[in-house]
Amino acid sequence: MHEMGIIIHLAKTLDQTAQEQNLTKIGSVTLQVGEVSGIVTDLFVECWDYFKKKHEVLKDSVLKLETIPAVTWCNNCKTNYETVKYGKTCPHCGSGETWLVKGNECVIKEIEAE
Amino acid sequence: MRTIKLNASVTASNDLDAQALRSRMKEKGVLLVNIMSSAGSGKTTLLSKVITDLKDTKIAVLEADIESCVDAEHIESLGAKAIQVHTSGMCHMDAGMTAAAVEAIKADNVDLMFLENVGNLICPAEYDTGSSLNVMILSVPEGDDKPLKYPLMFSKSDALVISKMDTLSYFTFDLDKCVSRVKALNPDIKIFPVSAKTGEGMDEFEKYLKACLKDWRA
Ligand SMILES: Nc1nc2c(ncn2[C@@H]2O[C@H](COP(=O)(O)OP(=O)(O)OP(=O)(O)O)[C@@H](O)[C@H]2O)c(=O)[nH]1
Ligand SMILES: [Mg+2]
Ligand SMILES: [Zn+2]
Numbered sequence: 001m002h003e004m005g006i007i008i009h010l011a012k013t014l015d016q017t018a019q020e021q022n023l024t025k026i027g028s029v030t031l032q033v034g035e036v037s038g039i040v041t042d043l044f045v046e047c048w049d050y051f052k053k054k055h056e057v058l059k060d061s062v063l064k065l066e067t068i069p070a071v072t073w074c075n076n077c078k079t080n081y082e083t084v085k086y087g088k089t090c091p092h093c094g095s096g097e098t099w100l101v102k103g104n105e106c107v108i109k110e111i112e113a114e
Numbered sequence: 115m116r117t118i119k120l121n122a123s124v125t126a127s128n129d130l131d132a133q134a135l136r137s138r139m140k141e142k143g144v145l146l147v148n149i150m151s152s153a154g155s156g157k158t159t160l161l162s163k164v165i166t167d168l169k170d171t172k173i174a175v176l177e178a179d180i181e182s183c184v185d186a187e188h189i190e191s192l193g194a195k196a197i198q199v200h201t202s203g204m205c206h207m208d209a210g211m212t213a214a215a216v217e218a219i220k221a222d223n224v225d226l227m228f229l230e231n232v233g234n235l236i237c238p239a240e241y242d243t244g245s246s247l248n249v250m251i252l253s254v255p256e257g258d259d260k261p262l263k264y265p266l267m268f269s270k271s272d273a274l275v276i277s278k279m280d281t282l283s284y285f286t287f288d289l290d291k292c293v294s295r296v297k298a299l300n301p302d303i304k305i306f307p308v309s310a311k312t313g314e315g316m317d318e319f320e321k322y323l324k325a326c327l328k329d330w331r332a
Contacts, residue, residue, distance in 0.1 A: 005204055005206060005208070005237065006124055009125045009126075009127055012127040013122060017120065023215050025115075027115045031124070035200065037220075086256060100265075108122045109116070109119070109120065109121060110121075112117050113118055114115050
């Protein structure tokens with residue numbers, strides 16, 4: 001399952017951060033999730049609640065999710081548009097020469113820790 | 115509690131593992147080739163053909179599968195070293211799993227090492243495995259619209275093999291349309307229409323692999 005794979009990496013990355021910065025407890029993790037990253041957020045939170053127990057520093061942490069809206073750039077008329085609404089085809093000029101500029105990512109924005 | 119800004123990729127730990135594996139492969143002079151495609155597109159058949167054709171190149175194969183060992187057994191029967199990696203339900207290989215498989219296969223003096231990734235067009239594209247060449251396969255029966263539906267893998271691959279070309283007349287697969295859709299996503303990608311069954315186009319693909327190996331060792 002895709003969500004579980006991401007969680008495993010997230011936990012590993014946070015474990016490393018905790019070691020580097022001598023943290024004993026992470027209280028919250030804020031994750032920015034792109035609208036078209038393919039991550040199912042409900043499933044993601046469930047996976048997290050299950051998996052965090054395996055890591056001492058993470059076991060009491062809360063996962064906070066923020067959505068990053070997806071934006072596509074049209075190279076023909078040089079404008080941005082909303083990806084989720086219009087997909088691959090530019091709503092201004094009908095061109096298909098478009099690419100995603102934002103919305104596919106999954107970034108750890110910040111953590112609260114001690 | 116204090117707030118610590120990270121702005122790190124969730125897969126930051128994977129990216130580090132991948133970088134480490136790449137430098138190790140560079141030292142050893144082994145080119146690690148990540149093969150991605152959906153299930154049944156012809157990965158094992160293509161690799162079998164490459165192994166039989168390239169007698170002067172030492173090849174090893176890491177077979178990632180959710181279950182079973184049939185692919186690895188088949189590759190070994192052709193005389194190449196192979197290892198089966200069970201991903202225990204995971205939909206992709208990551209760099210840590212790949213590094214462990216590279217360690218476990220214990221193959222010496224290898225030139226090309228292939229990683230047959232899990233059959234799936236989405237997840238494998240999102241993880242750096244530590245490979246230095248990413249090849250994706252799209253088979254004719256899957257259809258020419260796949261670049262529109264799964265753009266990420268097409269945009270991250272160095273080469274695209276269009277497989278099962280011998281079946282072209284049975285399907286409505288527009289090769290030119292497919293090529294232009296792929297090039298729109300990734301202008302630098304190399305495209306090889308082949309049939310592992312008839313051998314059509316295999317020569318160009320094998321030459322490409324050899325050229326990549328030479329560049330990697332330069
Ligand atoms: N006609 C034709 N059939 C092919 C060709 N290549 C593979 N096949 C057939 O396609 C089927 C799947 O091939 P595999 O090589 O096992 O595909 P795979 O991608 O390794 O499959 P998984 O490992 O299960 O994801 C087999 O029945 C092959 O015989 C080809 O070039 N032409
Ligand atoms: Mg196979
Ligand atoms: Zn436009």
